[in-house]
Amino acid sequence: xxxxxxxxxxxxxxxxxxxxxxxxxxxxxxxxxxxxxxxxxxxxxxxxxxxxxxxxxxxxxxxxxxxxxxxxxxxxxxxxxxxxxxxxxxxxxxxxxxxxxxxxxxxxxxxxxxxxxxxxxxxxxxxxxxxxxxxxxxxxxxxxxxxxxxxxxxxxxxxxxxxxxxxxxxxxxxxxxxxxxxxxxxxxxxxxxxxxxxxxxxxxxxxxxxxxxxxxxxxxxxxxxxxxxxxxxxxxxxxxxxxxxxxxxxxxxxxxxxxxxxxxxxxxxxxxxxxxxxxxxxxxxxxxxxxxxxxxxxxxxxxxxxxxxxxxxxxxxxxxxxxxxxxxxxxxxxxxxxxxxxxxxxxxxxxxxxxxxxxxxxxxxxxxxxxxxxxxxxxxxx
Numbered sequence: 001x002x003x004x005x006x007x008x009x010x011x012x013x014x015x016x017x018x019x020x021x022x023x024x025x026x027x028x029x030x031x032x033x034x035x036x037x038x039x040x041x042x043x044x045x046x047x048x049x050x051x052x053x054x055x056x057x058x059x060x061x062x063x064x065x066x067x068x069x070x071x072x073x074x075x076x077x078x079x080x081x082x083x084x085x086x087x088x089x090x091x092x093x094x095x096x097x098x099x100x101x102x103x104x105x106x107x108x109x110x111x112x113x114x115x116x117x118x119x120x121x122x123x124x125x126x127x128x129x130x131x132x133x134x135x136x137x138x139x140x141x142x143x144x145x146x147x148x149x150x151x152x153x154x155x156x157x158x159x160x161x162x163x164x165x166x167x168x169x170x171x172x173x174x175x176x177x178x179x180x181x182x183x184x185x186x187x188x189x190x191x192x193x194x195x196x197x198x199x200x201x202x203x204x205x206x207x208x209x210x211x212x213x214x215x216x217x218x219x220x221x222x223x224x225x226x227x228x229x230x231x232x233x234x235x236x237x238x239x240x241x242x243x244x245x246x247x248x249x250x251x252x253x254x255x256x257x258x259x260x261x262x263x264x265x266x267x268x269x270x271x272x273x274x275x276x277x278x279x280x281x282x283x284x285x286x287x288x289x290x291x292x293x294x295x296x297x298x299x300x301x302x303x304x305x306x307x308x309x310x311x312x313x314x315x316x317x318x319x320x321x322x323x324x325x326x327x328x329x330x331x332x333x334x335x336x337x338x339x340x341x342x343x344x345x346x347x348x349x350x351x352x353x354x355x356x357x358x359x360x361x362x363x364x365x366x367x368x369x370x371x372x373x374x375x376x377x378x379x380x381x382x
Contacts, residue, residue, distance in 0.1 A: 023052040024303035029066040030088040032059020033239055036265065040319070040326045048310060053303050058084075063093050070102045070295050082297030085304045089135060090290045091127040092367040097293065098134055104294040104301055106133025110309040115317075117333035123289055127367040128202060135291035136308050137331040139320065142287035142359055143189050143280070146247065146263045147254045150275040155254065157282045159193040159221070165254065166225045172253040174230035174237060174246075178377045182240035186256050187373050188365055189286050191218050201365035205372040215372065219380045226381070233381075248272050260359065261327030268323055284360035289331060318344035 026048075032038055038059065045055040060066060066084055073082050089097065097103050108116075116137055117123065123137045124130065147155045156162040166173050176183035192198060195214045200207065208214065226233040230252060237243050243255040244266055257263070257278075266272040292311065294304045310316055314337055317330045334342055 023054065024300045025054045025056060026085045026300050026303050026307050027056050027058055027083060028086040028088075028307070029058045029060050029063065029084050031061070031063070032057070033061065034241055036269070036326050037328075043319075044311065044316065047316075048307060051306060051310070053306060055307060063087060063089055064096075067093060067096055067102065070097070070297070071100060073297055074100070074102065079297050081299050082295055084295050085298040085300045086307060087293050087295065088138070088290060089293050090288060091364065092370050094126045094131075094135060094291065094293070095129045095367045098129065098132075102296050103134045104296050104298060105135075107136055107294055107305060107308065108133040110136070110305055110312075112309045112312045112314075115314060115332045115336050116312065117331060117336075119333070122287070122361070122363060123331065125363075126289065126291065127364045127370075129367060131291070135293040136312060137289050138292045138311060139290050140287065140329040140331055141258045141290065142260055142329075142361070143185055143285040144257050144260050144262070144359065145254060145279050145281075146257050146272075147277055147279065148247065148250065148273065148275055149277045150273070151250065151253045155277070155279045157279060159190055159281070163221070163225055166228045169253060170228045171230050171232070171251075173228075173255070174233075174243070174252065175256055176239050176243070177236035179374045180239055182256060182258055183236070184370060184374055185258055185286060187218060187222070187377065188369065189281065189362075190221060191215070191365070191369075191373070192286065192362055193281065193283060194218060194221070198362070201369060202363065204366050205368040212372070215376050218373070219376055222377070223380065244271055247276070259327060260329065261321075261323050264323045265327035280359045284362040286364060287359075287361045288364045314341040314344055321345060 028041070030037075030041060038057065041055070041057045045057065048055045066087060069084065070082065073079075087097075113136065126135065145155060152165075156165045162173075175186045178184055178187070188201075191214055192201065194217045195201065200214070205212070230246070237246070240255070240257055243252060246252040247255050248271060259265070260278060263272060263276045263278045267274055267276055292308045294301055294308075298304055312331070314332060317332050320326045320328045321330045330345070334345070
């Protein structure tokens with residue numbers, strides 16, 4: 001009896017040793033302001049446990065705070081045992097990470113990168129900054145307007161139509177407080193409509209003459225609509241997520257989103273009325289890609305690569321793009337998948353989203369415009 005008991009104990013010990021040797025913790029710094037995104041990451045964490053990886057979601061408000069940690073690590077020569085393994089980044093934050101050599105790479109050598117739509121050149125430049133293998137595409141985004149079709153029969157599709165709507169319907173539109181990403185994106189979208197030569201926005205802001213005429217015109221427009229915004233422009237929602245209940249209870253009739261599927265996701269979850277619809281500006285809408293990156297001093301780089309490989313797999317991307325889960329558009333190329341993989345991407349077309357997401361695509365302005373726009377906004381309204 002003791003013999004079999006001892007054998008049993010040894011087997012348990014071997015299992016424990018195997019787990020302790022091969023399990024790894026991956027500390028993932030990602031925005032935590034959305035319940036549906038947090039739930040998606042929580043489910044991914046459960047799936048990754050099967051690979052002996054513990055994915056710990058550190059819910060952050062601004063990835064810039066995480067970058068400060070890495071900058072401090074580098075200053076004190078903490079080169080190996082950092083506290084961050086994986087980051088959700090893009091735009092000016094990626095530029096800052098790359099410029100200060102805070103990233104590990106290249107990381108585009110993982111197996112599932114073969115499914116990425118590499119023919120799409122926009123994936124290779126992040127707000128005008130060449131990616132160069134230092135981050136891997138995770139999802140897509142594009143600016144849209146969300147509206148209540150019971151209250152608005154003909155939604156605005158130009159900035160002049162938007163101005164007219166706002167003035168004719170005081171308090172029924174707003175945008176998130178700057179420097180919230182969605183609020184700043186709205187201002188950049190307006191700026192696109194105000195320049196004769198859109199290529200100027202792809203160049204550094206320093207190329208714009210002082211005073212910068214497009215920026216000056218943007219502030220004139222914003223000052224004109226300001227008194228007619230929700231709460232007379234005295235207060236702004238802190239995020240796009242905060243506008244959802246305002247649209248649902250009809251305090252707002254019109255709001256913005258950076259996800260073409262946002263209306264469908266929220267109608268499906270019961271957070272928005274079934275009459276909610278999506279539109280965009282007819283001249284095109286800003287779109288960008290968000291990425292995953294590994295810090296230079298991550299102690300778990302191998303496990304972090306496995307996490308990224310999982311998150312860009314057809315299965316995970318199909319779940320992420322499903323409007324019943326997150327509704328975040330995929331970065332994968334369907335022509336690179338087999339029929340079984342293609343079928344995982346269920347067709348969730350509905351009246352709440354634009355047909356086939358066919359919105360003319362405008363590239364993000366050069367990252368230097370972001371700070372310039374935000375600074376000018378604060379000077380004007382604070």
